Amino acid sequence: MKKDTSVKRWLKNNYFIILGVIGTIYFIVVTFLFIQAYYDSLNLSSLIDTKAFAEYGSHLAGIGAILAFFFAFATFLKVESANRKKDFETTFFNMLTHFDSIIAQIKVTKENRIEHLNPKNNFEKEYAGRSALNVLLADYLAFARELINIDELGDDDLETEELRIPYRWRQVYNHNLESLPHYFRYYYTLVKFIMTSDKRIDRSLYANLLQAKMSSSEMGLIFYNTFYNSKISQQRGAKEFQTWLNDPDINLFENIDAKSVLSTADLKAKCPKIKFKFEQNK
Template identity: 25%
Template sequence: MSSKPGLAITAALTAAFAAYTIYVICAGLGFDPLGMSWDFAVSAQLGDSFGPLNSLLALAAAISATAAFLDQKSALNEARTNAKVDAELSYKRDVERTFFNLLQLFKETLGDISTVDANDWRKSLNGRPAVRAILDTDIRKSTGDADADASRFRAAAFKHRDSLSHYFRLFYHILRFINVRDLKIDDKLLYTRLLRAALSDAEITIIALNCIHGSGKPKLKRLLEEYGILHNISERSGIDFNIFDNFDKGAFGDRTAHSKSGKVN
């Protein structure tokens, strides 16, 4: 509601009151603008005629004050709404900036992973090729013996602990950062998809193995299942390293994951 109608009414009544007052004064001084005679014998009765006008002015003033109050209240509510929207946008921008900084740091951490090429010990492998070599050479395919699989993974994790431990911890904290932020679920899914898209098949596999045999169980494993982080794992890796049988189907998103035993999860 706007205060303009109330102000207009007040102004109109004030003008009428002023004109009426001027007319009375002029008539009392002997100058009658309308050419009418003035009899002060009835002045008391004439004064009574101001009563209704005063009441109307008081009503107009009340309407104007109420309109002004409602106008101020509306403006205050609008300001609060705008402030809330601005705060939400600022928070979202901060989250986005932090996420992409963490993602950049994660890529740099991946580059720090290194190993020796199994076919040429003089050649060093870094980043994704190193992760693939660690999987194929140190960890190797699942034998179906859970204890033996766990033993090989832990030996490889210890051998490359200076790089893999940092890599696993940072990945967990990026995923946890997304999970605990005060964001809409669509925004959280967007960030987790971007994180998932940055992973190679070898990375997805070694992260999954860390959840099965290493330090990623149960905290990281739960987040992988909640956000479908293993969605892009290849069928070959899922079977060779016995990934499909060790996670709830939520870890694979909306894909159908076939286990080594032939079951559909």
């Protein structure tokens, strides 16, 4: 698949050279056939045979007109492609800038956290930006690993760890409704913008730029919200988004840290096509 993509990319970037080679070959072939046709009777009269040269010139003029049309059309396509790429990049980088502003506005205080998680945590401290997202993931992982407490004993949904994961994610999510839903929606919009762009856009390049801005904690939060939030899974485009996260050609999740999830086996089961770097660095 990657080989086919590279061939198409080469053809797209070198069509002017291809047209030039075709024109040169045609010129050589027509010249050869012309000489071959008049070789047997090559004499002074044939050399100045204006009719023969007129036919030869007509052939060259015809192919010249055809090549001129294709050169003009190729130039138009190249300019249009350059403009489309420029428009895409302008929008994409503006979206990245806005995404940074959304992250900067995220705040986590005592009111946003599950206090009984870890008494050693400083619940009086306020966190903002990516530090806030790091704290939220750490809180969730600790919360999800907890055994059933007294208040939860009567809840049949918590009999197994598999059932506790989505239940406790919803609690963390509901404690941060002013920030997390907006964050996740905008990330989804960014990924959708990349994946639904013109096929001539190098999607993997821009996916890598997006991934470079993401911390491993953010990837962990996105993983649990995507696969364990029942409200999200019922929304339009949820399955498509899960497919994008599992796309081996853009690898949005390849840099996630093993410590950012409860179980790497679960992560690999949800995204079986991704070659995670934490596996490659073993």
